[in-house]
Amino acid sequence: MxxxxxxxxxxxxxxxxxxxxxxxxxxxxxxxxxxxxxxxxxxxxxxxxxxxxxxxxxxxxxxxxxxxxxxxxxxxxxxxxxxxxxxxxxxxxxxxxxxxxLKALPFEAIVRGYVIGSGWKEYQNTGSICGVALPPNLKQAQQLESPIFTPSTKAAVGDHDENVNFDKIIDLVGKEIAESVRDLSIEIYKQAAEYALQCGIIIADTKFEFGLDENNEIVLIDEALTPDSSRFWPKDTYQAGTSPKSYDKQYVRDYLETLDWNKKAPGPNLPQDIIDNTSMKYLEACERLTGIKL
Ligand SMILES: Nc1ncnc2c1ncn2[C@@H]1O[C@H](COP(=O)(O)OP(=O)(O)O)[C@@H](O)[C@H]1O
Ligand SMILES: [Mg+2]
Incomplete structure (x- = not known):
């Protein structure tokens, strides 16, 4: 540890x-x-x-x-x-x-294949996510017809990230890079989600970070398609309209929501069984996807 x-x-x-x-x-x-x-x-x-x-x-x-x-x-x-x-x-x-x-691009490249979390909240309020209009009457955790790009700008330390429209990304990095990053993110997400499904895991959404190298080429940095940067749901218990169980830290978030904690530092200690179960969930996701037993 x-x-x-x-x-x-x-x-x-x-x-x-x-x-x-x-x-x-x-x-x-x-x-x-x-x-x-x-x-x-x-x-x-x-x-x-x-x-x-x-x-x-x-x-x-x-x-x-x-x-x-x-x-x-x-x-x-x-x-x-x-x-x-x-x-x-x-x-x-x-x-x-x-x-x-690398020079990190100043936004998070988020792709959503399902409507959940902050996206679900935004959809309920506005019918769209990050300016992308969605059909009416979607249920919580419902799969979207095709995945959408919903970027957010990285907040300074201590602040929460902010969902933004695609135009904001164009302002930040120009049309060419913005469109390349969007298309690349959606393409990788689709292929990863298809693969993960065969391993019994739904990748509901994910966040990529990109940088530019010395030739101004787009490079994937940080982490990719992990249970920290994505929502992973077990396929066999998934049901639209309900809040899915998950392989990621949603399990810990759900526990934390039961506490009287204001979500400011310092965070609370976790009970041993929550620690053990969380570790098991991460390990199981890893083994299912990569075949590697750590
Ligand atoms: N190859 C790279 N070049 C530049 N920055 C990177 C690279 N890989 C990761 N990063 C940055 O390093 C940090 C990784 O540390 P992490 O603990 O994930 O930080 P954070 O608390 O900001 O999520 C992130 O800010 C990420 O953007
Ligand atoms: Mg990080």
């Missing part, structure tokens, strides 16, 4: 909610994915065993699967060549990647 990495051999340059980032050289970072869980944008005090390994394994699986469709941030530098300390290597080896540092 790893709540926070503190490598001696490299300089930590950033600590996100889940990831610790170290400088490798001018062009590269080492990203260590911890077992921290953030819910409602607050990092909870209890780590979830093996969660960081799951996120790393699942992301790497998709990066590889879609490598002919989209470039990704993984570099070919070996971890062993960077981390010489055997003990440090042992702690981080199954949860680390060495990546190209």
């Amino acid at each position: 790893l709540f926070e990495s503190n490598l001696k051999s490299l300089k930590k340059v950033y600590q996100g909610k889940v990831r610790d980032i170290y400088e490798v050289d001018e062009q590269h970072w080492l990203i260590v994915t911890s077992d921290r869980l953030s819910a409602f944008d607050v990092v909870l005090p209890d780590p979830i065993p093996k969660k960081g390994m799951v996120l790393t394994t699942v992301s790497n699986f998709w990066f590889d699967r879609f490598s002919s469709k989209v470039k990704n941030h993984l570099s070919d530098i070996n971890l062993e060549d960077i981390i010489k300390d055997g003990q440090e290597l042992e702690i981080i080896k199954d949860r680390s990647v060495i990546v190209r540092k």
Whole structure:
């Protein structure tokens, strides 16, 4: 279990909610994915065993699967060549990647195949999500006829992200990049969702992050199609009109909703059974998708 990495051999340059980032050289970072869980944008005090390994394994699986469709941030530098300390290597080896540092595009590329969460709320209020008009009388968790692109702008630390219209994305990065990112996101989501369904998992929605490389080419960064960046539902119990069970942190969110907590830091401790069940859900999603038993 790893709540926070503190490598001696490299300089930590950033600590996100889940990831610790170290400088490798001018062009590269080492990203260590911890077992921290953030819910409602607050990092909870209890780590979830093996969660960081799951996120790393699942992301790497998709990066590889879609490598002919989209470039990704993984570099070919070996971890062993960077981390010489055997003990440090042992702690981080199954949860680390060495990546190209890229200029992150200033929005989250969200694709929704089902109407749920903030999208469901927005639909109930306006009949649309991020300016995309939807048919009337959709039920909660209903599948959309075709997946939609519903970007959000990344908030500063401590703030919640904000759903925006596609025009806002054009303002931010120009029409050409905006359209490429949209089309690429929808295409990858569709293919991933189709594959996942065969593994018994519905990917209801997902969030991608992209960067630009030195040739202004679009590169998939951060994590991809994980239970943290997506809603994963078990196919066999799914029913439109009801709030689905899930393989992701929705399970923890549901528990947190039963507490009298104002959703501001510090977050509450989790009971042991919630920690264990959450870990099992992450591990099961990983095994179903990648075949890897961690
Ligand atoms: N290859 C990359 N180049 C630049 N930024 C990246 C890259 N991969 C990930 N990131 C950024 O690093 C951070 C990852 O840490 P994370 O814990 O997920 O942070 P956050 O709390 O912002 O979600 C994110 O801000 C993500 O946008
Ligand atoms: Mg993140």
